[in-house]
Amino acid sequence: MDDFVRALGVCPPRSRDELYWSARVSLVRRQADLAAFERVFRGVFDDAVIVAPRRGAGPRGDSFVSLPASEGSPDGGGLPWATLPPVVGDAEEAGAERSVPERRPSGLAGLADRPFEELDAAQVAALGERLRAADWPSRRTRRARIGASGRRIALRPTLTRARRTGWEPVALVRSRPERRPRRVVLLCDVSQSMQAQATAYLHLMRAFATVADAEVFAFATTLTRLTVVLRHTSAVAAVERAGEIVTDRFGGTRIATNLRALLASHHGNAVRGAVVVIGSDGWDSDPPAELAAVLARLRRRAYRIIWMNPRAGVAGFAPQVGAMAAALPFCDRLVPAGTFDDLAQVAVEIAECARTRV
Structure with missing residues (x-):
């Protein structure tokens, strides 16, 4: 009761709700007492009207307004409420159950677990900005x-x-x-089979290029470096420019050929000690044996290899495609990448994979 009296002195209630929460916080200690408190509060204050306090009315300068004597009031007033007839059409119904406001996800959070093919360009761009807040690995x-x-x-x-x-x-x-920061090298498939995920993967590559010490590449039949292009301050302009540069977009797929071209180029040293992330569904026109050979070379040069597959999150998925089955022994992680929640989890997997050997 002393806590309740001090609460009234520190923060005089201006409404019935403020009085309710002051009393509940200071008087109720156990969940089992909450029902009894609700019954007593409704029985006493259902017909009460809270009178706002006035500064300077009492000896301490913060007392309540003096009220005329009412029935059942032995001291003739001075209380912060007065018993009056109920007001017709009051916004708050008597006996209504009180509940804590429910926290609901925002519009972007509701879109984060939807497949990419169900999102438009504006929604993909808005969700892409969330990827820039990821925790990148360090060395x-x-x-x-x-x-x-x-x-x-x-x-x-x-x-x-x-x-x-x-x-x-x-x-x-x-x-x-x-x-x-540990260097990250990201290679994303933008072929015909990855058309639904291509734009979202471009936003992921932009997050890598602008936040982390990363090199990003897009590939279909040829390999295209997009590190400089995707560092543009405007996400829309960066993605549009990247789409113009990648001339073989929505074509065939040659994973082994593009990985061999990366290792043979002057950017091949970028994979030394780096976390290499390959985003593809595994549909490759090159023989699986060639992919296994080039991944063996990449495995000796890179620090970790993570393969993100948009089909891996589907129930019953099994890496039975020839290229995927050939690449799996050389990968440290195989992670799903079919939604924006999956892409955000990819960044977590990269940081975790960089700390421990799998």
Whole structure:
């Protein structure tokens, strides 16, 4: 009861709802007492009208307005409510059940789990901006930086600080390894079989190019580098320009040939120590043996290989396609990528895969 009295003094109620929540928070301690509290509150305050407080009315400057004596009031007023007949047409019905407002997902959250073919260009662009908030992986470098959580003692800063205390190392300065973003190389299939996912994958590549230390490529029958194009400040302009550059879009698929071209080009060193992400459904016109051979070379050069397949999230999926079956032994992870929720989870898988060997 003391808590309730202090709550009324700190925040005088201006409405019935404010009085209800002040009383409920300060008086109810257990869930089992909530039903009894509701019955008592309705029995006392159903016909009550809250009178707004007036500053400066009492000796402390924050008392309630004095009210005339009413039936059942032994002290003749001074209470923050008055018993009056119910108002006809009041917005709040007597005896109505109170409930905490329900938190519902936003419009974008409702679209995040829908397939790409059900979304229009504006919805894809809006959801693509969410991918830029992903947590990208980092790598440990040989450099060290000063940090209180470090395990090693930084000898030179410790000796420098000891000059202030007569060369006695009273305070030890610690250091910890410095971490930098790990490079990510993303290759996305934009062939005919990936037409529904192509635009969404372009937004994923833009998130990689603008936020992470990434190199992004699109491929169908040939390989096209899109790192510079997708770093445009406007997402719409970047995706439109990328669509113009990729001349073989919605054509055939040659995964093995494009991976071999990447390793043979001057961008092949970008995959050294990097997390390589390949986005494709596995439908390839090249022989599976060629894909297995080039992935074996890529596996020796890359840090991790993650394959995201838009069909992997379908119930009953099995990697039985020839190219997919040949590539699976060389991949650290096979993740679904059929919705924007799946693409956001891809970033989580990249960060987790970069921390531990699978």
